[in-house]
Amino acid sequence: MEISSFVLLLTLAAALFQLLPPAAARQNYSGLSSLNCAASDELAPSPAFLYTCNGLNRSCQSFLIFRSTLDYSSPAEIAELTSSDAAKIAEFNAIADDPSSGFELGKDVIVPVTCSCSGDGERYYRANTSFTVTRAAGTYYVASTVLFDGLATCAAIRRGNPIPDRELKPGMKIQVPLRCACPSADGLYYLHNFTKPAYVHQDIKTSNVLLNSDLRAKITNFSLARSAAAARDTNVTVHLVGTRGYMAPEYVETGEITPKIDVYAFGVVLLELITGKEAVLVARNGKETLLSTTVVSLAEKGGLEEALTSYVDANMGETGVEMALPLFRLSLACLRRESETRPNMEEVVSSLVKILTDLRRLRSFGDDSSTDRSVIPLRRGSRNENDWSVETASW
Structure with a gap:
């Protein structure tokens, strides 16, 4: 089976969370538009900002995927960056037994966040966080693409902060709306x-x-x-x-x-x-x-x-x-x-x-x-991958 076919199978599996009749669909997210710091949504909602509100759920728990870095490799560090809960990050990523151990470099980490339809005239879903400007992350573009690895868009960060790029200085705190979405009818x-x-x-x-x-x-x-x-x-x-x-x-x-x-x-x-x-x-x-x-x-x-x-x-x-x-x-x-x-x-x-x-x-x-093909373990127990029939640490 080709990879594309298996991705289709998984997409169908994920799609089983949707109901009839279909409600307003989630907006597709464009990677290219997320890099456009000067994007505008005056005429219509733009994927250069965040996912548009669908009017069904104004708030929910959502999940982000953050790729661990040298500076953000433990649940506590990632939680601080994303305003999430370190204990929940450790639990969802099966390191609750030793949350201080951290993740290997480049590991995809599931981050639970509170997603809500607020701000920007309630046009977009967002999970609010903030970070302190550093020399390494000293522009909105670098913050969105490098620090947050695309979890926030340049235009959205820029809109949420009145300070122009050229006036940003290390030590300043800026607000960051992370892109997320609530179920349309999942x-x-x-x-x-x-x-x-x-x-x-x-x-x-x-x-x-x-x-x-x-x-x-x-x-x-x-x-x-x-x-x-x-x-x-x-x-x-x-x-x-x-x-x-x-x-x-x-x-x-x-x-x-x-x-x-x-x-x-x-x-x-x-x-x-x-x-x-x-x-x-x-x-x-x-x-x-x-x-x-x-x-x-x-x-x-x-x-x-x-x-x-x-x-x-x-x-x-x-x-x-x-x-x-x-x-x-x-x-x-x-x-x-x-x-x-x-x-x-x-x-x-x-x-x-x-x-x-x-x-x-x-x-x-x-x-x-x-690619890390591991599945997210949910409960403490045996480390034997075949021991799935009881509470396990590996499915």
Whole structure:
């Protein structure tokens, strides 16, 4: 499988967080316009500034990807630069056990920030931070391109500070609006975190995911959706609804309804995307088995790579299997039998962002060595990469 094809697969996986009907789309970000310090948005919103507000969510937690440098290599240093939380940075990047150890040079670091639609007449989303001017970063252009590595645009920084470039001096503090965006209507993540009350879809499956002409996936069919609060009040349901092959064990066995049953179903959908097989496998003799059960069992017995190799297209080759492995680990994490050990959708989103960023960089540079294929660990536990079925430090 070519890198571009695998990036498409990941894009489809990430797009499963979107809902029907489609809402205002996020504005595409232009790398070239971000370098234009003299850009104007008098006639219309410009990508030279920030992402435009879509009117749905005025504030949310968002994620940025910061590449560590010599000066900013620890959670504390990166948190200070981005006005984030050092403990959360350490947790999301799986170094909570030793946050002082820092990251290797050039490591992509997930940074959670509070993103809001404020300032600039509420036209753009932003995560506010500031930094002190140094000799090395003494202009708005250098600050945006070198210090913040494109997380802020030159025009946006320049607008937010009344001091002209030529008058900047070391020691001055300038305000920096980091570019971010809130969900326009991002499916499961949106349902679980941004609706009031939160909802459980209850019937996530491939046939409930529709693609438009631009291959943007939308979740549909909310006939079984249920308020998470109502589900907690009733605790269990006596009548099971949903689709065989996608239902979580705790739901089948006890009728328990929580957002984690959607996470489980999403794990099955990921497996279908990776393997090209349906959720229910039918043998020649007519016997049916669940794809999730079969793959999980194989992974437990022979390891992740063997299970993946057995169930993916042979045309992918060795490189394709290596690229699919992080996504496979994520799928298996979603399929953990104990619901409390599964990631939540916020953690799934952060993992997909990291995987997709790595693969896009690999596609751009064509160099395997430049890409960190690790998946974001969520919980403390075993360092054995095959030990995904319990709380692990590696998926």
